[in-house]
Amino acid sequence: MKLSDVKEILNAEILTGEELMDKEVYSACGCDLMSDVLAFVKDRALLLTGLMNPQVVRTAEMMDIETIIFVRGKRPDDSILGMAKMKDIIIMRTEYPLYIAAGKLYEKGLGNKDRK
Amino acid sequence: MEPMKYHFEVKGDDFSVAGENSSKVKKILRQLGFDPETIRRVAIAMYEAEINMVIHAEGGYIDAEISPDKVKIVLQDKGPGIPDIEKAMQEGYSTATNSVRELGFGAGMGLPNIKKYSDDLVINTVVGEGTRLEITVNV
Structure with missing residues (x-):
């Protein structure tokens, strides 16, 4: 699934990496x-989380997770966004x-191919 | 060939920068052209250990030795030590405080996870004096 589809399904707002929406x-x-x-x-994987601190970005970096989506309407502060930009996340x-959020993506086929 | 050596200080009082050294080592390994799986294993094991240092031990120092065939990370702290290693190695066992849990850590997966991602893990700990972790990842 393309990130642009993820964005649409979750009605999400892009905070960093707008130019990378073609990624799968x-x-x-x-x-x-x-x-x-x-x-x-x-x-x-893509990470959906409601946790909001710089260690979320750091954890993603260590795990080679390229995309983080914050759920429940939370808005990360500039320190988190700045760090994400530096690390190309x-x-x-x-x-949602x-x-x-997880259910919507699963229903559209993200990550459910080999688990049925 | 002599291993490349790096030395890092870990601050114990600043959770927001915890893991910065693991990030640096990850970058170095990438620049040296190590394969992604090795880099990932080193990064995760070191990050877990670095977080532990900040959570439990008020910081310490880390020495990284990088050779073509293995990466060795030694972490030394002057923290409280681990009274029961066997328990600490069990998944889900944790002595972390609630404030640490609120930050998304303290699930009792740290040491088991370090063991899982490394090829060799040596723990020397003395209660009241500190803990030394030697993590080796073979390439």
């Missing part, structure tokens, strides 16, 4: 616990809660 994503992870992201995310935000 193949799986997603919905998680507020960075410890678990570090332990369980296997491939380059794409940031979006959506009003985590459960619904």
Whole structure:
């Protein structure tokens, strides 16, 4: 799925990386616990989270996660956005809660191919 | 060939910059042309350990030794030490405070995760004196 489709499905606002919407994503992870992201995310996934601090960006960097979508209408501050820009990480935000955002992407086929 | 050596200080009081050194090492490995999977394993193991240092031990220092066939990361802190290593190695066991959990960490996955991503992990810890972690990732 292209990031531009993700944006549309989640009615998301792009905060960094607007020029990268042609990128493809193949799986997603919905998680507020960075410890678990570090332990369980296997491939380059998109991260949906409601957690809001610089360690979210740092965790994404370590895991080679290229896109973070903040859920529940949260808006990251400039320190988070600045860090994401420096590390070429794409940031979006959506009003949907985590459960619904994940469900919408799953329903449209993101990451559900090999789990049925 | 002599390994390339790097030394880093870890501040214990600033969670917002925790992991900055792991980020630096990741960049160095990428510039040196290591394969992505090796880089990822080193980055995750070191990041977990660096976060641990900030959460539990008020900082310390890290030495990284990079050779063509392996990457060794040694982390030394002057923290409280680990009273029960066996428990600390269990997934889900954590002594982190609620404030740390609110930041998204402290799920008790740190040490098990470091072990999982490394080829060798040596822990020396003395209660009241500190902890030394030696993480080796083979290329």
